[in-house]
Amino acid sequence: MSGLQAGAEQRREEPSARASSPSRFVLGLDVGSTVIRCHVYDRTARVRGSSAQKVENVYPQPGWVEIDPDALWAQFVAVIKDAVKAAGVQMHQIVGLGISTQRATFITWNKRTGHHFHNFISWQDLRAAELVKSWNNSLVMKLLRGSCRALHFFSRSKLMLTVSRFHFSTQHATLRLIWILQNLPEVQKAVEEDNCCFGTIDTWLLHKLTKGSSYATDYSNASTTGLFDPFGMCWSKIIANVVSIPLSILPPVKDTSHNFGSVDKEIFGVPIPVVALVGDQQSAMFGECCFQTGDVKLTMGTGTFLDINTGNSPQHVNGGFYPLIGWKIGQEVVCLAEGNAGDTGTAIIWAQKLDLFTDAAETEKMALSLEDSEGVYFVPSFNGLQAPLNDPCACASFMGLKHSTSKYHLVRAILESIAFRNKQLYDMMQREIQIPVTNIRADGGVCNNAFVMQMTSDLINERIDRPAHFDMSCLGAATLAGLGVGFWANKEELQKLRRSEMVFKPQKKWQEYEMNMENWVKAVKRSMNWYNKT
């Protein structure tokens, strides 16, 4: 959320909307990597009250990123109470709760006592980088890929093709979980005694909200762990067998919009039903009403996530874009292909901490006050480089610094790097996914920035629509929940409620950026494999 200066923020909204007050509401929550927020939505999908708090990541060692589950739980409960209060409504008026979460961040806990064994291990955490490298180069994986290639040749099975190209990544939960099992004997012991539960944030929040009576995840979250087979729509026996993760520690997978159980009465005074669990990118896709094949959304939050709706069957893996389940509602399954860049908002926050500016909103004017970055390039790689380069050992860097370089050039170079990464991801999507793009819609905190939005539109030569409210993960979770309890009738109704704030149209030709982008790519290449050299 832009302008979140203090630890917390509460907003009261739109008195005109209040006048026509319908008496029932749904809550949409987004547990992001930077911010945890809750909005109270009325039937017109207007926000009636909000609350947000900054997520405190813990960095116990370089490359390690964790979240304290007790702190997160306290914040989760607080933002719900504060948002409902800010909306001026009562808890009993809330008909359902939808929760969207950062994905593949996981925890394990003791099945009998409910106590967690360790902090959440974030999707940004790099502790498994060595494991990833050795597994990807292992004989087992080479044999697996080779035999699946042969099987695909005879069967034309998309699953076989996907496994033949499968590579682990640190963003998958799989090898971070293996790291935990190898390094925390207590967890390994619990697994052996059938006393260990694995959960991504959605599963663990559900466990807390229902005081241990519900244990589940949804298809969208499961499909992002790296342990799921989107073709069979179940946990992947192949991957689990290869790395020796017992399937018994994984939660049952349910529809995205589903009655997951009710919040224990002691928490909010009334038993609110939890009616949607959804991964944040899939949720943003739903909130943006990207319901048709070819619809694209570009989320620029902590990281950048570019997703395309690929219809009702998953695409096989081609290298950079990975197949995911968008959502499953009854018989309807919508699949996505996604590519991502790990460092977007993280670069803005880093620069802010260095006092290059005091508020992220200033960056736009700083960049626009210059003709160009004077040959300064930034490589956004605090968390390694994802596809198409896939290098967890790349470093973040500035190149081309001069005596004349000011903080304005540095800020412009950071913003340009976000747009260049967008272009790189968009080109990869076009190469790998043979589906014509219909609409492109942006969201996430960094889409506040008109400089980044315009430059991205120029670079990809497409119109990009920015919605009126861009907390799309909250809206997606709320609308998935609302559909589940009949608050809204169908997706057509949701489409009518969607409000666009601005459409960015290409203004400059790609050729005008070509040389700069080539230089930026050169800087990126020089930053690769850095941590192997030291």
Ligand SMILES: Nc1ncnc2c1ncn2[C@@H]1O[C@H](COP(=O)(O)OP(=O)(O)O)[C@@H](O)[C@H]1O
């Ligand atoms: N005007 C802006 N220009 C650039 N970055 C911005 C702007 N407003 C907010 N941000 C950045 O957006 C990020 C937060 O985005 P958000 O979507 O809320 O994150 P997440 O959902 O990943 O927690 C922060 O890094 C913040 O600095």
Ligand SMILES: O=P(O)(O)OC[C@H](O)CO
């Ligand atoms: O926290 P966000 O919004 O950047 O999203 C994180 C992703 O869900 C990780 O897969």
